[in-house]
Amino acid sequence: MVFLDMKKALIFGAGKIGQGFIGDLLHDNGYEITFADVSDKVVEEIDKNNSYNLFLTNHNYEEKIIDNVSALSLIKNQEEIIELVTEVDIITTSVLKANLTGVAPVLAKGLKKRLEKGRNKVIVMACENAILATDTLVNLMIDTRIVTMNELDKIGTYPNTGVDRFVFGGVYNGKEGTAVSDSHELAIERQKLDDLDSEPIKGAKYVDNLEAVLKRKIYLVNCWLAITSYIGYVHGYKMVNDALRDQDIQTIVKKAVHESAAGLEKKFNFSHEEMSDYINEMIIKRYDDYNQTGIEDPIARVARQPIRKLSSDDRIMGPAYIASEYNLPNNYLLYGAAHAFKYDNADDEEAVKMQNYIQKNGIENTIENISGLEIGSDMFNIVLECYNNI
Numbered sequence: 001m002v003f004l005d006m007k008k009a010l011i012f013g014a015g016k017i018g019q020g021f022i023g024d025l026l027h028d029n030g031y032e033i034t035f036a037d038v039s040d041k042v043v044e045e046i047d048k049n050n051s052y053n054l055f056l057t058n059h060n061y062e063e064k065i066i067d068n069v070s071a072l073s074l075i076k077n078q079e080e081i082i083e084l085v086t087e088v089d090i091i092t093t094s095v096l097k098a099n100l101t102g103v104a105p106v107l108a109k110g111l112k113k114r115l116e117k118g119r120n121k122v123i124v125m126a127c128e129n130a131i132l133a134t135d136t137l138v139n140l141m142i143d144t145r146i147v148t149m150n151e152l153d154k155i156g157t158y159p160n161t162g163v164d165r166f167v168f169g170g171v172y173n174g175k176e177g178t179a180v181s182d183s184h185e186l187a188i189e190r191q192k193l194d195d196l197d198s199e200p201i202k203g204a205k206y207v208d209n210l211e212a213v214l215k216r217k218i219y220l221v222n223c224w225l226a227i228t229s230y231i232g233y234v235h236g237y238k239m240v241n242d243a244l245r246d247q248d249i250q251t252i253v254k255k256a257v258h259e260s261a262a263g264l265e266k267k268f269n270f271s272h273e274e275m276s277d278y279i280n281e282m283i284i285k286r287y288d289d290y291n292q293t294g295i296e297d298p299i300a301r302v303a304r305q306p307i308r309k310l311s312s313d314d315r316i317m318g319p320a321y322i323a324s325e326y327n328l329p330n331n332y333l334l335y336g337a338a339h340a341f342k343y344d345n346a347d348d349e350e351a352v353k354m355q356n357y358i359q360k361n362g363i364e365n366t367i368e369n370i371s372g373l374e375i376g377s378d379m380f381n382i383v384l385e386c387y388n389n390i
């Protein structure tokens with residue numbers, strides 16, 4: 001299908017965020033979108049009607065049609081994807097951080113070809129829950145040796161982003177699909193844009209302090225839900241909703257969030273008021289998002305990949321390290337981490353890997369290895385003691 005005179009976007013990853021947030025936003029901005037995904041099922045589903053529906057959680061699951069879309073398989077249609085990289089106006093990813101290695105070679109080949117064709121610069125952004133994921137993607141492209149940094153600089157701009165929207169999978173109005181909340185924020189690193197005043201995506205927020213904004217989001221919102229999920233899992237809950245309704249769990253989780261906030265205030269000079277407003281808007285009010293009929297968010301989704309989530313810059317240990325840097329308390333964050341080490345979901349590849357590692361090498365080595373805590377250090381001792389008491 002050809003859509004004349006429309007701006008073009010290529011989105012790697014047609015999952016919940018790809019379709020439910022980035023696809024939605026770019027569609028609202030008048031882009032014709034091509035998704036590139038490794039899943040045949042996902043590609044076929046989009047290509048069936050060249051459109052998909054989103055269900056609006058805050059509007060009684062009213063359906064929003066996202067049209068002018070198509071999809072390609074990263075496995076079967078690589079040449080077409082490479083060609084598309086030479087043509088589009090914007091390229092994004094929403095594939096999960098670990099899968100950026102799969103995107104890097106194809107994207108690098110496409111950008112190299114675009115440069116050889118003498119095309120204009122393109123904006124490339126990784127939209128993942130990870131710290132400075134676009135920088136990671138750029139480094140992965142350089143590692144392929146297909147392109148150099150110098151060549152990448154000539155053909156593209158690579159802003160980091162912060163991605164915040166609740167996007168759920170499930171059955172809505174009797175149909176399987178993706179449900180999205182109204183509340184959302186796509187933060188884009190302004191300094192990386194060639195024209196600092198340009199706003200290539202309307203409805204996004206252009207920020208000068210992306211690292212601070214991104215860490216505030218991941219170390220508060222994602223921290224809140226991750227710790228809720230790991231403690232909830234140990235308590236036998238299957239759904240995030242249920243763990244969010246458990247007041248005993250939430251008393252602890254809120255203390256962890258406040259530990260995180262205190263460290264962020266110090267590190268990034270957020271005022272206390274600014275931080276409280278953020279917590280009210282992006283956490284407290286969002287308990288209601290989870291309380292709506294029809295929302296069933298599995299703990300397995302929010303707790304997925306515990307090794308990533310326990311790494312030193314991610315949502316639990318990241319803020320714990322910041323708190324310790326300023327001699328602030330971090331006991332509740334470390335209590336959350338201890339519960340994450342207990343996550344033994346047999347359907348989660350990383351959880352299985354982590355539990356096998358614990359069995360083989362002991363919890364002490366596992367804590368050191370995954371979270372970077374030195375054996376015998378104060379933070380290490382707290383995690384270990386909590387773990388042994390669970």
Ligand SMILES: NC(=O)C1=CN([C@@H]2O[C@H](COP(=O)(O)OP(=O)(O)OC[C@H]3O[C@@H](n4cnc5c(N)ncnc54)[C@H](O)[C@@H]3O)[C@@H](O)[C@H]2O)C=CC1
Nearest residue numbers: 013014015016017037038039094095096099102128129167
């Ligand atoms: N779902 C949410 O509420 C939020 C998710 N995020 C972040 O957005 C990113 C995507 O998450 P979701 O959409 O929830 O995950 P998802 O699992 O729903 O979708 C990921 C998609 O990427 C595809 N994929 C995997 N490897 C690929 C590759 N090499 N090339 C192309 N496609 C590939 C998968 O087949 C899948 O369709 C993650 O980094 C996540 O942390 C950020 C904020 C909120």
Ligand SMILES: O=P(O)(O)OC[C@H]1O[C@](O)(CO)[C@@H](O)[C@@H]1O
Nearest residue numbers: 129166167221222225301302304
């Ligand atoms: O996508 P991740 O990083 O695995 O985190 C799990 C999910 O839980 C959330 O924190 C809340 O839905 C999302 O931002 C995120 O997709």
